[in-house]
Amino acid sequence: MTQAIKLLTALPQAQRERLMELAEEVSFAEDARIFESGGTADRFWVIRSGAVSLDQEVTTRQRLTVATLGAGDLLGWSWLFPPYRWDFGAVAFSNVRAYEFDGPSVLALCVEDPLLGLSLVRTVAEILAHRLEATRGKLMDQYALRRRGPL
Template sequence: MTKATKLLTALPAPQRQRLMDLAREVSFAEDARIFEADGTADRFWVIRSGAVSLDQRVTALQRVTVANLGAGDLLGWSWLFPPYRWDFGAEAFSPVRAYEFDAHAVLALCEEEPRLGFLLVRTVAEILAHRLEMTRGQLMDRYAAPRRGVL
């Protein structure tokens, strides 16, 4: 498996600085809901410290964790693709500090600076590809393993 791509370290210094000019520092308490599936995706975060669980609602009362994110990880990618709705929910698993980015401001910057836009989209695509690869591995581990009593 490939190493996870980290958004800020993957961008060259000039583009990273232009993006960071739009950042605002935020924090979330342990167990805080950061966003809900199907909510408006109008921002994203880069986690500085702490842990976040991405989850999917299975029933009205049950959520299943689909991924855990930590320092350096991108939280939220739905802001980049119509219809701009969250695909998952997110909850702080521990106290979290993060850089928050307003999606509209970032998209406007990408329009002004196409090279930054290209690098940002390519990096997000690499992050998503890595997460899909990790999910595929987890599914293989879970469902391909022989079960006792089953031939």
């Protein structure tokens, strides 16, 4: 499997510097819910330290963790695509420090600087493709375990 793509290191330096002008440092305590599936997606984060679990509600009482993100990882991409709603929920697995970006401000910057916009969209697409590949691998492993049945 390929190495995870990190948003800030994947962008060219000049574009990264322009994007970072919009960054705010934030923190989340362990077990803090960062966003809920279906909520308004108007921001994103780049995790500086700690871990975040992405989850999907299976029933009103059960959530399934679909991914765990760590330092350097992009948290949130739904701000980039209509209808701007979160596809998953996110909770701080440990104390988290992150850079937070306001989605509409970043979109306005992308309109102002189309090369930055293209680089950003391409990088987010690569990140999503990598995560999809990783999820596919996990699903295949689960399928193989279930087909074998109890030992």
